[in-house]
Amino acid sequence: xxxxxxxxxxxxxxxxxxxxxxxxxxxxxxxxxxxxxxxxxxxxxxxxxxxxxxxxxxxxxxxxxxxxxxxxxxxxxxxxxxxxxxxxxxxxxxxxxxxxxxxxxxxxxxxxxxxxxxxxxxxxxxxxxxxxxxxxxxxxxxxxxxxxxxxxxxxxxxxxxxxxxxxxxxxxxxxxxxxxxxxxxxxxxxxxxxxxxxxxxxxxxxxxxxxxxxxxxxxxxxxxxxxxxxxxxxxxxxxxxxx
Amino acid sequence: xxxxxxxxxxxxxxxxxxxxxxxxxxxxxxxxxxxxxxxxxxxxxxxxxxxxxxxxxxxxxxxxxxxxxxxxxxxxxxxxxxxxxxxxxxxxxxxxxxxxxxxxxxxxxxxxxxxxxxxxxxxxxxxxxxxxxxxxxxxxxxxxxxxxxxxxxxxxxxxxxxxxxxxxxxxxxxxxxxxxxxxxxxxxxxxxxxxxxxxxxxxxxxxxxxxxxxxxxxxxxxxxxxxxxxxxxxxxxxxxxxx
DNA sequence: CGATGACCGAATGAGCTCATTTGGTCACGA
DNA sequence: TCGTGACCAAATGAGCTCATTCGGTCATCG
Numbered sequence: 001x002x003x004x005x006x007x008x009x010x011x012x013x014x015x016x017x018x019x020x021x022x023x024x025x026x027x028x029x030x031x032x033x034x035x036x037x038x039x040x041x042x043x044x045x046x047x048x049x050x051x052x053x054x055x056x057x058x059x060x061x062x063x064x065x066x067x068x069x070x071x072x073x074x075x076x077x078x079x080x081x082x083x084x085x086x087x088x089x090x091x092x093x094x095x096x097x098x099x100x101x102x103x104x105x106x107x108x109x110x111x112x113x114x115x116x117x118x119x120x121x122x123x124x125x126x127x128x129x130x131x132x133x134x135x136x137x138x139x140x141x142x143x144x145x146x147x148x149x150x151x152x153x154x155x156x157x158x159x160x161x162x163x164x165x166x167x168x169x170x171x172x173x174x175x176x177x178x179x180x181x182x183x184x185x186x187x188x189x190x191x192x193x194x195x196x197x198x199x200x201x202x203x204x205x206x207x208x209x210x211x212x213x214x215x216x217x218x219x220x221x222x223x224x225x226x227x228x229x230x231x232x233x234x235x236x237x238x239x240x241x242x243x
Numbered sequence: 244x245x246x247x248x249x250x251x252x253x254x255x256x257x258x259x260x261x262x263x264x265x266x267x268x269x270x271x272x273x274x275x276x277x278x279x280x281x282x283x284x285x286x287x288x289x290x291x292x293x294x295x296x297x298x299x300x301x302x303x304x305x306x307x308x309x310x311x312x313x314x315x316x317x318x319x320x321x322x323x324x325x326x327x328x329x330x331x332x333x334x335x336x337x338x339x340x341x342x343x344x345x346x347x348x349x350x351x352x353x354x355x356x357x358x359x360x361x362x363x364x365x366x367x368x369x370x371x372x373x374x375x376x377x378x379x380x381x382x383x384x385x386x387x388x389x390x391x392x393x394x395x396x397x398x399x400x401x402x403x404x405x406x407x408x409x410x411x412x413x414x415x416x417x418x419x420x421x422x423x424x425x426x427x428x429x430x431x432x433x434x435x436x437x438x439x440x441x442x443x444x445x446x447x448x449x450x451x452x453x454x455x456x457x458x459x460x461x462x463x464x465x466x467x468x469x470x471x472x473x474x475x476x477x478x479x480x481x482x483x484x485x486x
Numbered sequence: 487c488g489a490t491g492a493c494c495g496a497a498t499g500a501g502c503t504c505a506t507t508t509g510g511t512c513a514c515g516a
Numbered sequence: 517t518c519g520t521g522a523c524c525a526a527a528t529g530a531g532c533t534c535a536t537t538c539g540g541t542c543a544t545c546g
Binding site: 039040041042043046 | 518519520521
Binding site for chain 2: 125128132148149150151152153154155156158159160161162163164166167168170171172174175176177181182185186188189192193195
């Protein structure tokens with residue numbers, strides 16, 4: 001809508017992200033953010049009705065960027081998009097976004113007391129719901145083995161993703177490997193773990209590729225809408241009802 | 244050596260484990276433990292020279308029990324022992340030992356301030372060293388693919404194990420699957436991820452089985468020695484030097 | 487001589503004070 | 517009309533007190 005206003009909103013989010021990463025959420029005050037962004041404190045409240053709302057907007061923007069990057073990576077290659085590709089690019093994209101990573105891992109030193117809020121990440125729930133639907137499609141297409149329950153498969157994927165972020169810092173230096181190599185191995189592992197054993201038709205592979213892209217693009221679309229609401233002004237919560 | 248003395252030591256460790264699990268390490272005093280175990284506080288100091296030493300002994304006992312269980316499981320079947328079998332039984336065994344699990348996951352609500360001690364788990368380092376040697380054997384036997392670096396493979400295993408414990412509590416209830424099913428899938432995943440592609444001779448498989456058993460048995464043996472030291476009396480630290 | 491519990495200094499933590507900071511508002515001015 | 521920063525009530529946290537609890541010791545007892 002309003003270009004300079006949006007530019008300002010993003011500038012505020014930029015500095016908020018930088019400050020929170022450096023000092024942690026608890027130690028970053030609205031005034032710090034406002035002054036560093038070159039605006040007065042009151043101005044921040046022309047965009048968001050509370051500190052938490054600002055943080056929500058910041059996370060939503062990161063999510064849009066993350067999903068956008070994944071969509072881009074999946075589109076960048078002519079070969080069909082697969083689940084392992086998706087997970088690999090997702091993992092690497094998260095790694096490049098420390099704030100999202102901190103939220104994902106509930107890193108108290110960054111997100112402070114927000115780490116233990118009862119109400120878990122609503123966005124993650126949506127992503128997980130979509131993933132289960134997507135996984136179902138792949139199973140029905142014969143691209144993923146169906147002789148294991150979906151719950152176990154979803155848990156396995158979650159384990160691998162969580163482990164991917166948690167385990168490396170715990171490894172001795174002599175054993176640490178590059179992120180890219182580990183991401184490739186992660187993808188290969190999922191490919192093998194979910195391999196149905198049967199041959200797959202080109203048509204089914206293409207359908208799977210479309211499902212993969214649709215899953216991420218839908219998630220991106222939702223993330224976009226959520227972000228737009230969070231950037232629409234201090235009354236954002238009102239629009240939130242219609243989802 | 245001394246039967247009634249050892250029996251008492253174990254009784255003290257039993258109650259210590261129960262109390263720490265219920266109230267957390269920080270809130271469990273030596274006096275609590277002593278009274279609940281039916282001895283006087285001074286008696287505890289006839290066994291260990293400090294509170295921490297008692298805790299170390301407790302953990303070492305748990306480790307012996309854990310490894311013993313894994314050895315037993317691997318011995319219980321006539322088929323050759325494989326890496327996936329090992330990981331599966333290890334994972335399930337840890338799950339059955341809340342204290343070890345809490346240490347592994349650095350659960351502050353259980354192990355309290357010990358969670359952030361700089362000096363990481365010495366036992367885990369030993370286990371990891373042994374694992375790398377074991378993994379090397381498997382690769383040389385052609386039982387595990389060698390077209391990926393060992394570091395990446397070790398990280399993958401670590402990721403899977405960590406994820407196995409961390410991820411399930413984060414899953415929505417509708418998706419949660421049984422521990423056994425997930426452990427089986429974990430084992431199958433590692434089997435596929437490490438499959439070298441080439442046929443393996445019966446002799447090599449047998450050699451791998453021996454390597455698997457030897458790895459766990461060696462770890463158990465070391466754990467036993469460490470436990471014996473921790474149970475030998477308040478001067479335990481002196482004997483610790485020779486390692 | 488092994489076991490005890492009274493005893494000690496140190497650590498803990500609950501409760502309080504009070505100056506500072508913070509989230510959020512709003513009258514004012516550009 | 518939009519942006520500002522002075523302003524306010526509430527929250528925070530540093531500093532302190534002080535009773536309690538704790539880890540660890542040791543003279544004493546059975």
